[in-house]
Amino acid sequence: MENKIKELLLLNSVELFNTQISETSIQFQATRKDVKGDLTLVVFPFAKLMQTSPQLAGEKIGTFISEHSQELDSFEVINGFLNLSFSDSYWFNSFHAINANSTFGMAPQNSQPMIMVEYSSPNTNKPLHLGHLRNIFLGYSLAEIVKAAGHEVIKTQVINDRGIHICKSMLAWEKFSPLNSKGERETPANTGLKGDKLVGKYYVEFDKRFNAEANEIISQWGNGEFDGFSSAVVETYKKFQEALVGKEEKAQQAIQDKIKELAKNETTLLREAKDMLVKWEARDPQTYLLWTTMNNWVYAGFELTYQKMGVDFDKLYYESETYLLGKDVIVEGLRSGVFFKKDDGSVWIDLTAEGLDEKIVLRSDGTAVYITQDIGTAIDRFSDYPSLDGMVYTVGNEQDYHFKVLFLILHKLGYAWAKNCFHLSYGMVDLPSGKMKSREGTIVDADDLMEEVIEKATEITKERGHLEGMSENLRGELYAQIGMGGLKYYLLKVDPKKRMLFNPEESVDLTGNTGPFIQYAHARICSLLKKGKLENYELKNSFQLQAEEKELVKCLALYPTIIKDAAANYSPALLANYLYELVKQFSHFYQTIPILIEANEDAKVGRLLLCANVAKVIKSGLALLGIDAPEKM
RNA sequence: GGUCCGCUAGCUCAGCUGGAUAGAGCAACGCCCUUCUAAGGCGAAGGUCUCAGGUUCGAAUCCUGAGCGGAUCACCA
Numbered sequence: 001m002e003n004k005i006k007e008l009l010l011l012n013s014v015e016l017f018n019t020q021i022s023e024t025s026i027q028f029q030a031t032r033k034d035v036k037g038d039l040t041l042v043v044f045p046f047a048k049l050m051q052t053s054p055q056l057a058g059e060k061i062g063t064f065i066s067e068h069s070q071e072l073d074s075f076e077v078i079n080g081f082l083n084l085s086f087s088d089s090y091w092f093n094s095f096h097a098i099n100a101n102s103t104f105g106m107a108p109q110n111s112q113p114m115i116m117v118e119y120s121s122p123n124t125n126k127p128l129h130l131g132h133l134r135n136i137f138l139g140y141s142l143a144e145i146v147k148a149a150g151h152e153v154i155k156t157q158v159i160n161d162r163g164i165h166i167c168k169s170m171l172a173w174e175k176f177s178p179l180n181s182k183g184e185r186e187t188p189a190n191t192g193l194k195g196d197k198l199v200g201k202y203y204v205e206f207d208k209r210f211n212a213e214a215n216e217i218i219s220q221w222g223n224g225e226f227d228g229f230s231s232a233v234v235e236t237y238k239k240f241q242e243a244l245v246g247k248e249e250k251a252q253q254a255i256q257d258k259i260k261e262l263a264k265n266e267t268t269l270l271r272e273a274k275d276m277l278v279k280w281e282a283r284d285p286q287t288y289l290l291w292t293t294m295n296n297w298v299y300a301g302f303e304l305t306y307q308k309m310g311v312d313f314d315k316l317y318y319e320s321e322t323y324l325l326g327k328d329v330i331v332e333g334l335r336s337g338v339f340f341k342k343d344d345g346s347v348w349i350d351l352t353a354e355g356l357d358e359k360i361v362l363r364s365d366g367t368a369v370y371i372t373q374d375i376g377t378a379i380d381r382f383s384d385y386p387s388l389d390g391m392v393y394t395v396g397n398e399q400d401y402h403f404k405v406l407f408l409i410l411h412k413l414g415y416a417w418a419k420n421c422f423h424l425s426y427g428m429v430d431l432p433s434g435k436m437k438s439r440e441g442t443i444v445d446a447d448d449l450m451e452e453v454i455e456k457a458t459e460i461t462k463e464r465g466h467l468e469g470m471s472e473n474l475r476g477e478l479y480a481q482i483g484m485g486g487l488k489y490y491l492l493k494v495d496p497k498k499r500m501l502f503n504p505e506e507s508v509d510l511t512g513n514t515g516p517f518i519q520y521a522h523a524r525i526c527s528l529l530k531k532g533k534l535e536n537y538e539l540k541n542s543f544q545l546q547a548e549e550k551e552l553v554k555c556l557a558l559y560p561t562i563i564k565d566a567a568a569n570y571s572p573a574l575l576a577n578y579l580y581e582l583v584k585q586f587s588h589f590y591q592t593i594p595i596l597i598e599a600n601e602d603a604k605v606g607r608l609l610l611c612a613n614v615a616k617v618i619k620s621g622l623a624l625l626g627i628d629a630p631e632k633m
Numbered sequence: 634g635g636u637c638c639g640c641u642a643g644c645u646c647a648g649c650u651g652g653a654u655a656g657a658g659c660a661a662c663g664c665c666c667u668u669c670u671a672a673g674g675c676g677a678a679g680g681u682c683u684c685a686g687g688u689u690c691g692a693a694u695c696c697u698g699a700g701c702g703g704a705u706c707a708c709c710a
Contacts, residue, residue: 401706404637
């Protein structure tokens with residue numbers, strides 16, 4: 001309808017406004033609730049052109065539209081706003097169209113180019129935490145939304161399975177794991193620990209011992225014992241000590257940190273970890289076996305967590321397989337002048353013209369840095385999927401700079417698809433007590449958190465749920481659906497790019513603007529439909545939409561646009577907030593208008609069908625957020 | 634210090650091409666379960682949209698500057 005009016009105005013622009021107007025000057029908005037009307041046209045831009053008051057201009061436009069459109073019932077001009085009311089038959093037809101469309105809201109499958117969405121991308125040395133939850137729910141949901149918008153989607157993650165951090169857990173496990181009666185070190189099997197938790201435990205163990213050793217060295221230095229340290233190190237240490245004198249507390253702390261860094265480099269533990277990395281890179285069989293074994297423990301652990309989250313991936317990329325990529329491209333870029341070489345042999349790109357700094361892309365020893373890999377991986381993906389058109393990286397906003405540089409480099413290297421790469425940058429999740437810090441033990445573990453929200457959902461559902469006739473298994477499933485629904489919605493309803501506060505109490509809340517509130521509406525409708533025995537009913541023309549029903553149809557009609565917007569803006573939050581609005585509208589309707597107890601059969605059927613369509617959109621929308629819609633709760 | 638991001642009710646957040654009297658939820662207050670699931674509905678209360686300029690018929694929204702908070706600027710990943 002909006003488009004029809006727009007077209008009408010554009011076609012008759014000269015007659016109405018004495019000049020050809022641009023499409024952007026036609027501004028529509030939803031009509032205020034306290035005013036009669038379904039759609040509002042802002043008149044101000046035209047009043048000037050027509051050299052008359054907004055009031056008269058509005059009336060002239062309104063009259064013109066009503067003369068040329070069957071669907072316009074009436075109009076009214078208030079304060080320069082032209083409020084248009086559509087006819088009953090317009091709304092009836094619109095409802096009819098929604099009702100007849102079983103995939104309402106979805107663009108035709110694969111009608112848009114292929115997009116790859118990357119999310120999760122964990123390290124294999126520690127378990128997943130709250131930050132990962134936001135990342136994963138966000139990425140998964142966005143992938144589903146983009147799919148609904150018609151794109152073919154490849155869900156992927158990069159697994160950071162190599163590097164010094166992995167060697168740290170490996171080393172700690174070898175050195176510090178106690179032996180059981182059979183002489184075995186700890187394993188997931190003999191301890192019953194989840195694999196990622198076990199490995200994470202040894203990463204922490206390493207860090208603890210590593211710090212202790214560094215502190216030991218610092219106190220030695222403090223006592224003037226420098227035996228066994230290189231003169232360069234001793235000199236640096238002494239320089240730092242001198243620098244400490246007369247500085248403010250903050251500056252002193254910074255220097256102390258540097259001293260700590262220096263001492264850490266002198267620990268035998270770090271040296272051993274580095275040795276291990278060298279062995280790994282040389283494919284030393286024993287090291288490789290240890291690495292494979294421990295990583296497999298982690299993958300088994302992650303798999304359980306992903307299952308609970310209800311997310312999946314189409315393709316995995318392992319850093320151990322991609323970390324050597326990208327070097328060839330650098331060499332080529334060096335030849336074509338995109339990069340330049342410094343005297344020490346390191347390769348750089350100069351981005352100062354773009355307002356950024358110089359960035360290293362290859363170390364002086366010829367090895368790759370982080371961004372080299374990312375360049376290589378990106379290119380690799382486009383050769384893995386020849387019809388791939390763009391990529392979305394779901395990564396925290398602390399890497400904004402990195403991705404800016406990455407996309408810029410890819411663009412400079414001449415890859416046309418670089419402009420279709422997008423960094424879905426999301427804000428950190430804070431706790432009421434502040435930032436999550438592993439050192440202070442304030443990391444919220446993903447498994448623990450999920451268990452907690454499900455427990456809470458169990459408690460409340462047992463109290464007020466409608467569980468009669470439900471088997472134990474189904475009950476358990478329902479508790480999980482509600483608990484996870486609450487958690488996912490809580491994390492998704494906030495604009496991704498914003499930093500958000502995670503309040504543990506609110507996150508298990510099931511009333512108000514929450515996932516379970518939306519699920520509840522769905523369950524209520526399912527109950528109505530079951531009792532109403534709605535089967536093969538026809539929508540009758542005699543069904544007159546009441547105001548509350550018209551509002552619902554209006555709200556439903558927005559769904560396809562919302563999906564498009566959510567995809568275009570990379571924001572599941574838009575969809576989440578829309579569903580909340582829809583459900584509020586429904587709850588109001590439900591409380592005001594009788595449905596099953598309505599005497600008029602046509603009205604009853606019409607309302608049941610309306611409910612069925614609300615349920616259809618809720619279910620479909622929740623699915624795009626990765627949330628289940630139970631039929632009973 | 635440079636760059637980027639954020640700031641809206643006591644708290645958590647919507648408000649995305651500038652548009653009418655800035656909206657929700659939570660918390661606190663009042664009402665509604667012998668009509669369909671009260672995880673609900675209705676009502677009242679709660680605001681200097683961080684501040685100061687500017688552009689505009691019109692600014693929470695755009696521009697400039699300031700304040701506060703955060704991130705980032707490694708031959709780490």
